[in-house]
Amino acid sequence: MIRTINVKTTTRTEFVDITSRVQALVEESGVQNGTCIIYVPHTTAGVTINEGADPSVVKDIQAMLSRLVPRSSGYLHAEGNSDAHIKASIAGSSQTLIIEGGRLVLGTWQAVFFCEFDGARNRRVTVKITADQT
């Protein structure tokens, strides 16, 4: 089963918690045991897993990435968003999660975040849910 999650970002850099939307797709699929690939088909956005309880954590991640990869730095790519491309490769384009007993296997504090690095935009996340062979 492949589904698309639509994410509307409202600022240039923003991490959006999509955990409950991915979990809802797992439930829709009916898959009890399997895997879930979360794939971002954009080159200036990514996906990461980190703490969802305190929103300061992902703000710290965003701030550090912006300190390490400044918006302007003599880049060759002329569109003014090279920093966003670089951050996307650091964060990564996909995450593979385990499904057990109809639930995503996540640690107590873990959440799945869509990582916007060049918003505000309308974005898509592709989710593929596969059942284990029975």
Next chain:
Amino acid sequence: MIRTINVKTTTRTEFVDITSRVQALVEESGVQNGTCIIYVPHTTAGVTINEGADPSVVKDIQAMLSRLVPRSSGYLHAEGNSDAHIKASIAGSSQTLIIEGGRLVLGTWQAVFFCEFDGARNRRVTVKITADQT
């Protein structure tokens, strides 16, 4: 098959080679051809693949990450471990390995490392081994 590897770390930052323990689970599973997802359910730890022969390599990785992401840097998150959260997102929460002929497909020098960024702690690694459809 889903199994848990328990890892006891002894310092704040530490990479623990878990390759032989993952390979032992592959053998226990009896899977000849398939995939192996190594998933870290923590938000201040990760998993990476790099050289296992010379222990200096992972020490260099840890030192560079600590230089890039200092322990104190005006972080918002008040628990004093924002650096560990950031490093976890840079390293990544999971790795997907190929199983062929009952063995993990790894390069000559590759090993799988649990990456502790906020130890010492008792940690878990979730390993899911899936056989190909036959």
Next chain:
Amino acid sequence: MIRTINVKTTTRTEFVDITSRVQALVEESGVQNGTCIIYVPHTTAGVTINEGADPSVVKDIQAMLSRLVPRSSGYLHAEGNSDAHIKASIAGSSQTLIIEGGRLVLGTWQAVFFCEFDGARNRRVTVKITADQT
């Protein structure tokens, strides 16, 4: 189905677009719906997904990684390529792609890049293509 793509790099740092070669393997496999694991069995190289249209983008990624992780920096590992090992762990050793209708699911601007950080060398990329259970 597991296949090897051979990549010959010509400089120390170089990103090689392997998208069409991976897609050709998907076609050879005949798999309509499934997954494709792209695995780099080296410890000084990686694989990333980013923009393939403007070659400046991956040049900017390479330049920023080299600025963040300098070639010399008091490293312990004595082979003079610690920077390459560190960059490999930042980029990551593998990518998991979705196959739908016999095609890799990639965004409009996305391409798959083999990331050489310690060339020139002859390198290998392992590609595993798995069909969904039917």
